[in-house]
Amino acid sequence: MSNRQLKISVFRYNPNLPDDKPRMQEYQLEEQQGMTLFVALNKIREELDPSLMFDFVCRAAICGSCAMMINGKPRLACKTLTKDLPSEITLMPLPVFKLVGDLAVDTGTWFRDLQVRTEAWVHTDKEFDSQALEDRMDNETALAIYEPERCIECGCCVASCVTANIREDFIGAAGINRVARFMVDPRDKRSDAQYFEVVGNEDGTFGCVGLMACDDSCPIQVPLESQLAWVRRKMALAGLKL
Amino acid sequence: MSAKHTHITDVLIVGAGLAGERAAVEAAAAGLDVVILSLVPPRRSHSTAAQGGMQASLANSAMGKGDSPDVHFADTVKGSDWGCDQDVARLFVEKVPIAIRQLAYWGVPWNRVKAGKYKHPNGMELEDTKDKEGLITARNFGGTAKWRTCYTSDGTGHTVQYTMDSVVCKMGIAVHDRMEAISLIHDGVNCYGVVARCLRTGDLIVYLAKATVIASGGAGRLYGASTNAVICEGTGTAIAFDTGVVPLGNMEAVQFHPTSMPPTCILMTEGARGDGGYLLDKNEYRFMPDYEPEKKELASRDVVSRRMVQHMRKGLGVETEYGPHLWLDIRHLGRKHVWTNLREIANIAMNFLGLDPAVDLVPVRPTQHYTMGGIRTNIDGYAYGLKGLFAIGEAACWDMHGFNRLGGNSLAETCTAGMIVGEQVAKYTLGAAPAFNYRLVDDAVKKDEERIANLIAGKNGKENVYELRKAMEETLNEHVHIFRNGPSLETAVSRLQELHQRAAHLGLRSSGLGANPELAAALRLPGMIRLSLAIAYGALMRTESRGSHAREDYPKRDDVNWLKRTLAYWKAGAELPTLDYEPVKCTEMPPGDRGYGEASARNAASKEK
């Protein structure tokens, strides 16, 4: 059986080059067994077009670097097997995020801004005592923190979100989920009122219209639907008390 | 053109992985200005990919009872095959419990002890006691006498890196991501900072600092086939090597992990075997107990990897178009365990090969995994050879790992060394006066500008960076792998020398403008080939076997002649590294039997006679 010929259409634009214009460029490639888009794009760069820009780090669906629009859907390119796609493949950079060049977008800056705005760290008055044992925690609590903590900040949920696409300051499902991670953590001493300041607004939980495109697009199945609902309920209650 | 911007800071940290961020926090806490550079956003650093865990002798879990820094020390020294610096190993084992507890304080959701009797998936009946309930628990890892590896389910590196980065964020420490250090600014005595290339715009940026800390991680990608992330190319190590005055320690000490999944070489964590997984051959026979009756699948990594190759050489591997492999079997651990505690690897097997490890066998084979060698430092993290230069983490040869690192000791090293060395960096910096020689800075920038201009113009030739790179990877994989011998290593050295010469004639095929990726690759390659030469030449000259360095022509450890550390220098214009040696400190434990591995088997056999 002969291998498929893949036709891969890639968005090209390097904003740093004064004369460059956005365009689509097509590459032809022979499919190989077990080929992922990580393998395909590197082959294109090494053999056909060394100027092509894209981001991969872990190539194992762990680091969140390689999200892009694959035939219209936000997905991690490293874990997308070409055999699961038709032979014509269209690759576009994620929307919402600033373009670095071609398929590379600046998710790093976006998520950094999110951490700072939501103060995504443990807030406590306690000092660390290097001579003391760790504070006890039950294992169920640890697992409950880990569930939202698993988010790899790939941006797929943000790219698929209607609100995030029209409202620049909306923190998206990833942002709300990040706040949820601290809300379940007993070490974080913030009160509901303090959390309300952070997410009880239109850029946070009340900006979400609940269509759940985000939940479908999370490549590592963070349970966004339940996390979002939980935060919204908690903040609605906190709002009533204010 | 000249540098687009110049940043001046107290402490410059090259690398935003765990080691870099932990050290940055320590320096910033001392009131210093700190800037961190990174190829990628911090949370995408390779540390995030570590699944298994971090060793600390907290002695909370049932199988950790009786553990102590002393036991951890002995495991680490045996694991290193007496190649480590015992003062450093001692300092590490004493401090790592503090580092782990501090991470808990900052927010890492470590898995905790649940009191009560339970049956471990490996069949053992265990009981965790009430007095330890809620404290940090631990799992089993290879080469350890106690269960000591603290973890958060299947995402230890992820949660620890995210937590460290949250502290960096909270403290407002500046992180410049997509910023690659491409050379060190130095005068042969002092280090003043780096020249960096912005991976957004292609601009050159100068960073000047009283102290420069290299925390750029490992160099696994020299081998091409590696469990490491694609950014682990050793460039931070290479720019220190290029100064000619900073030596690299033990570059021939390369770890091969027993279980990476072909063909993509993605790691199946040691936790899989720690939790009771088996290795099977093509007949689905569990072969490790035949070789290692005591430790079975959980001997140290160097030993398990060699046993696997040995077994495959007998024709007992599963033959495929991409070479032979063996099987990892975790089916008997049960669906719940596989998809909860080992979810990350279950996902990887499912995503990349469509296999469900709860019912399917997963193909595995030994693959490059960890760089024990690196920028040689003293116990305080000061790099040899240049004042104001420090190194930590996988990029460094602080040397607590010697010739074989134990699983779980590396993540633990990053945070512990970050804490210890970070404090030393702060101490040094508070006492240092800024003294920048602008002529020197200009010259450094001009040199890099010229390299770039020549590559773009193809002034020195038209060699293709990707072709040369592939040849370098193949050379290391073919000749400097798990089993090594004289003639093969000589071939490697001469091939790499030839590639090094050709790399002086690289020329781009694309424009090289902006943040062009081909230019980035071309700037990195010559330094990467020099690192490869340090590995191959160091391996050729070390005529013994120790830890991961296994010479077929010198199969025994030779403590009379080789209880020493290789120091490799790259002198300007040289074609080979210059090798020097220093004694290895054995302050507490004299060389002996590891209790596993080939030497141990030989000892046991001779006793029986």
Ligand SMILES: Cc1cc2nc3c(=O)[nH]c(=O)nc-3n(C[C@H](O)[C@H](O)[C@H](O)COP(=O)(O)OP(=O)(O)OC[C@H]3O[C@@H](n4cnc5c(N)ncnc54)[C@H](O)[C@@H]3O)c2cc1C
């Ligand atoms: C798949 C896998 C699983 C592992 N699991 C475990 C485990 O369970 N337990 C354990 O103890 N160890 C584990 N290890 C080893 C451990 O993860 C690493 O040794 C450790 O994370 C290295 O940390 P680091 O901070 O030194 O470097 P890294 O985390 O690799 O960070 C390096 C940083 O340097 C930056 N950088 C590199 N070059 C430059 C440059 N030229 N300019 C600017 N920035 C640069 C990068 O952007 C990055 O931020 C594992 C390794 C692998 C490959």
Ligand code: SF4
């Ligand atoms: S549910 Fe909310 S966060 Fe998710 S896609 Fe819709 S608007 Fe966006």
Ligand code: SF4
């Ligand atoms: S929640 Fe899921 S989709 Fe959204 S950023 Fe995190 S990992 Fe990506």
Ligand code: FES
């Ligand atoms: S490269 Fe890390 S998630 Fe795809």
